[in-house]
Amino acid sequence: MPRRNVNCPDMSDGSIFYDVAVVGGGPAGLSAAIALAQGGANTALIARRAPYADNRTTALLGSSVDFLERLEVWPHCRDHAAALRTMRLVDDTGRLIRAPEVKFSCEEIGLEAFGYNIENRTLVAALEQRAAGLSNLTRFDDEAETVTPEDAAVVIRTGSGQLLSARLVVGADGRHSLCREAAGIEVVARELKQSALTFNISHSRPHRNVSTEFHTPEGPCVFVPLPGDRCSVVWVASPKEAERLKALGDEELSDAAEKRSHSILGRVKVEAGRNLFPLAIERPRQFAGKRVVLVGEAAHVIPPIGAQGLNLGLRDAADIADIVSEAVTACEDPGAPQTLRRYDFKRRADVLSRTFAIDIANRSLLSDLLPVQSLRAAGMHLLGSVGPLRRLAMSEGLAPSWRTRKPPTETPTGPSAEATSPSST
Numbered sequence: 507m508p509r510r511n512v513n514c515p516d517m518s519d520g521s522i523f524y525d526v527a528v529v530g531g532g533p534a535g536l537s538a539a540i541a542l543a544q545g546g547a548n549t550a551l552i553a554r555r556a557p558y559a560d561n562r563t564t565a566l567l568g569s570s571v572d573f574l575e576r577l578e579v580w581p582h583c584r585d586h587a588a589a590l591r592t593m594r595l596v597d598d599t600g601r602l603i604r605a606p607e608v609k610f611s612c613e614e615i616g617l618e619a620f621g622y623n624i625e626n627r628t629l630v631a632a633l634e635q636r637a638a639g640l641s642n643l644t645r646f647d648d649e650a651e652t653v654t655p656e657d658a659a660v661v662i663r664t665g666s667g668q669l670l671s672a673r674l675v676v677g678a679d680g681r682h683s684l685c686r687e688a689a690g691i692e693v694v695a696r697e698l699k700q701s702a703l704t705f706n707i708s709h710s711r712p713h714r715n716v717s718t719e720f721h722t723p724e725g726p727c728v729f730v731p732l733p734g735d736r737c738s739v740v741w742v743a744s745p746k747e748a749e750r751l752k753a754l755g756d757e758e759l760s761d762a763a764e765k766r767s768h769s770i771l772g773r774v775k776v777e778a779g780r781n782l783f784p785l786a787i788e789r790p791r792q793f794a795g796k797r798v799v800l801v802g803e804a805a806h807v808i809p810p811i812g813a814q815g816l817n818l819g820l821r822d823a824a825d826i827a828d829i830v831s832e833a834v835t836a837c838e839d840p841g842a843p844q845t846l847r848r849y850d851f852k853r854r855a856d857v858l859s860r861t862f863a864i865d866i867a868n869r870s871l872l873s874d875l876l877p878v879q880s881l882r883a884a885g886m887h888l889l890g891s892v893g894p895l896r897r898l899a900m901s902e903g904l905a906p907s908w909r910t911r912k913p914p915t916e917t918p919t920g921p922s923a924e925a926t927s928p929s930s931t
């Protein structure tokens with residue numbers, strides 16, 4: 507863990523004053539809090555301790571596993587996660603113009619696995635355990651009731667009336683982010699006429715670490731390996747159809763899932779627990795402002811296509827932790843405008859490019875227009891048949907290659923100077 511510079515002025519002066527306060531204890535917030543504390547920041551985490559409430563799983567791709575390794579969390583997850591070695595995309599639209607099947611294999615880009623699929627509740631339990639073991643991470647088992655940015659700090663009042671201040675607030679408080687509102691950051695939001703039903707299954711044939719995504723005219727239905735002969739299922743459909751599926755009895759839903767999967771996994775048996783998620787695309791106009799930065803779903807909501815959401819959230823967490831670590835080591839204010847600008851610059855292209863790509867993929871699947879269907883089929887054909895293109899798609903799907911690009915040098919009129927001005931986009 508980097509040590510604080512002993513020459514830095516002590517801001518604590520006996521009151522509850524932190525370098526950083528993270529609001530929200532979902533997987534993105536917990537990861538950010540751990541990474542910030544490990545990076546040397548005196549960190550507060552304002553999050554209710556509650557068991558993870560749904561049965562979602564996450565396909566952790568590319569650098570996400572390295573990041574969790576760095577947080578000393580991955581060793582507690584490894585045995586509960588299934589390796590993803592092959593990804594199949596199957597056009598199951600039944601349309602006149604259909605795309606050929608595309609198969610991505612990790613060996614083709616020299617990897618042992620694209621990533622690992624794990625139940626969110628297992629991941630969150632491992633993150634909670636690690637967070638509890640860090641001496642410079644203080645947990646407030648509470649909600650943030652008000653978040654008030656001021657010139658030199660942000661003041662947070664918790665639900666039980668406790669007051670604390672921090673130089674920087676990390677808003678990890680999900681889709682309806684109070685922190686985002688406090689920073690005056692607007693959101694561009696579009697509800698999709700789709701819902702995702704999630705449930706887990708056991709099956710009679712092995713999955714062989716192959717994740718299969720069936721593309722239907724209402725959205726994708728994906729079977730993602732879990733340890734043993736089990737898979738998690740994310741079934742995207744119209745809200746009405748998703749409600750209907752959710753209401754089915756266990757046997758009926760097992761039959762429906764088996765039919766949807768064309769029996770590639772043999773007999774299917776659904777496990778207890780189903781959750782429904784109305785889908786939307788949301789992006790804030792900025793990723794930072796007024797001593798607040800946004801991570802996880804406070805910073806991006808995208809449909810579950812290509813397993814990108816939390817992978818983006820973990821990159822948010824890694825980036826803000828690196829930026830803050832540099833600031834506190836240099837005795838700089840971690841909530842200063844230049845810190846916010848660096849964060850906004852680092853996250854903007856990654857988040858916007860993924861949101862755009864997923865939106866296009868989803869729209870092209872739903873479109874009834876023949877030219878769109880032809881384009882989609884041609885694109886899939888190229889991916890399937892042109893090796894270099896396929897390999898590029900695989901590498902970029904794991905993490906953007908330009909993440910190593912240097913941020914701009916500090917000038918008041920630099921390309922991301924907008925990060926501190928809510929009205930600038």
Ligand SMILES: Cc1cc2nc3c(=O)[nH]c(=O)nc-3n(C[C@H](O)[C@H](O)[C@H](O)COP(=O)(O)OP(=O)(O)OC[C@H]3O[C@@H](n4cnc5c(N)ncnc54)[C@H](O)[C@@H]3O)c2cc1C
Nearest residue numbers: 530532533534565649650679680802803810813815816817
């Ligand atoms: C069906 C589905 C499948 C998905 N599959 C994948 C996948 O395979 N791979 C992937 O990378 N992503 C996936 N995603 C996306 C991923 O699930 C989300 O990106 C991720 O769960 C968001 O985590 P988060 O911590 O940002 O938000 P949340 O999990 O929503 O956490 C926010 C937390 O903040 C708390 N909070 C809110 N307000 C306050 C407050 N005022 N004070 C204190 N706490 C507060 C909430 O109680 C909550 O605990 C999927 C999404 C869906 C819908």
